[in-house]
Amino acid sequence: MKSAHASQQNTDMLAEWARSREVAAEAFNLVFNQPDEHLPLEEFWPSPLNIAPKQSGRISVTHRIVLDSTPIISSRQAFLRGVRPVSLKLDQPLLIHELHDVDAGLWMTDLPEELHQIAMMVREVKPRRRVLMGGLGLGLVAHFLARRPAVKEIVVVERSAHVIKLVKPHLPAGVRVVWDNIAQYLKTHRASFDYYLLATWQGTSESTWWGEVMPLKRIIRRRWGARPITHCWAEDIMAGQVLEKLASPRRNWLYEGLPPSMSAQEAAFFL
Numbered sequence: 001m002k003s004a005h006a007s008q009q010n011t012d013m014l015a016e017w018a019r020s021r022e023v024a025a026e027a028f029n030l031v032f033n034q035p036d037e038h039l040p041l042e043e044f045w046p047s048p049l050n051i052a053p054k055q056s057g058r059i060s061v062t063h064r065i066v067l068d069s070t071p072i073i074s075s076r077q078a079f080l081r082g083v084r085p086v087s088l089k090l091d092q093p094l095l096i097h098e099l100h101d102v103d104a105g106l107w108m109t110d111l112p113e114e115l116h117q118i119a120m121m122v123r124e125v126k127p128r129r130r131v132l133m134g135g136l137g138l139g140l141v142a143h144f145l146a147r148r149p150a151v152k153e154i155v156v157v158e159r160s161a162h163v164i165k166l167v168k169p170h171l172p173a174g175v176r177v178v179w180d181n182i183a184q185y186l187k188t189h190r191a192s193f194d195y196y197l198l199a200t201w202q203g204t205s206e207s208t209w210w211g212e213v214m215p216l217k218r219i220i221r222r223r224w225g226a227r228p229i230t231h232c233w234a235e236d237i238m239a240g241q242v243l244e245k246l247a248s249p250r251r252n253w254l255y256e257g258l259p260p261s262m263s264a265q266e267a268a269f270f271l
Contacts, residue, residue: 016249023247024240026264031243031271032236033124038072038086044119047110048143049097051170058102059162061138064109066094072116077237088112099138099163107202108137117234118144125231127151127195134182134198134216135233136160139167139175141197146172155193157185159200183216192224199233206245209238210254243267 051061069087078085099108108114118140128150133141136158145151154175158164161179168177178185182200201212213232220230245252246267249260262270 020244020247023262023264023267024243027243027247027267027271028236028240030264030268031239038116039119039123041088043123044115044144045112047097047115047140049110049138049140049170051097051138051167054166056162056165059160059166060100060102061166062098062100064096064098066090066096066111070094070111071113074113077113097138099167104202108140110138110140115140121197121231121233122148125195125197125229127197127229129153129194131155131195131197132157132193134186134196135200136163136167136177137199139171141199142171142175145197146175157182183219186216186219186223192228194228196220196228196230197233198230201233204234204237206238206241207254209235209242213238239271243271246270 053062054060067090069089071085072088073083073086075085094112097110098106100106121141122144127145127148130153131145131151133145133154133156136142136156142154142156145154156175156177157180158177159179159181164177164179171177182198198213198216200216201208213235217230217232220228245255246258246262247264251258251260258270259266
């Protein structure tokens with residue numbers, strides 16, 4: 001009897017999850033423009049980086065060699081975005097740059113998957129005039145922005161002096177780097193920018209969206225209204241998880257006080 005009851009519970013939970021996924025996918029399409037699955041390679045290839053392995057404090061730039069094949073759109077990213085995975089077949093070894101923190105681990109690479117994400121962002125958002133970046137990383141976004149004639153000013157806010165020391169010498173001419181915490185900078189800097197491109201977090205979970213992405217977006221909205229364009233790295237991946245929870249009848253502590261089982265329109269409006 002218990003076995004039959006447990007089996008029915010599992011069946012109900014599976015049906016509940018499938019419904020939540022379906023509603024979340026509909027809401028996702030209402031919030032985000034679904035671009036082509038991938039760009040032609042020449043639009044984001046090869047990597048613009050040429051940084052020798054080096055270390056400053058607990059931060060280091062290292063090299064790694066990739067053989068055979070590597071994702072352009074990984075299985076996880078494809079699942080959360082509702083597209084198909086895409087891999088790149090390599091005809092020769094590929095040198096990859098990696099940015100490491102002794103305590104936090106790997107922060108960023110110039111793998112084709114990350115180059116592709118940045119290229120897709122630039123194509124969709126179309127930054128121009130004055131652009132503020134939150135987080136320097138390996139400097140990839142700055143390289144992509146510097147190629148765009150419509151971008152007149154690039155300011156990067158980076159909290160780690162060690163990252164700045166390692167990466168700043170390899171940035172395109174004209175990119176200005178400010179050593180500061182991005183939240184503090186947004187609260188105190190008087191002039192507004194036309195575009196805010198933020199990437200100061202390491203994870204891509206729903207808790208990262210609640211705890212790190214949303215507070216920064218709120219600062220921008222409260223200070224400068226809806227006019228500036230704000231883009232947050234991997235927000236679509238996080239949003240897919242958030243929307244699924246909003247569509248679900250079950251609630252954890254992140255969603256206390258929110259109505260369960262939102263429709264696609266309600267979830268999209270909330271996001």
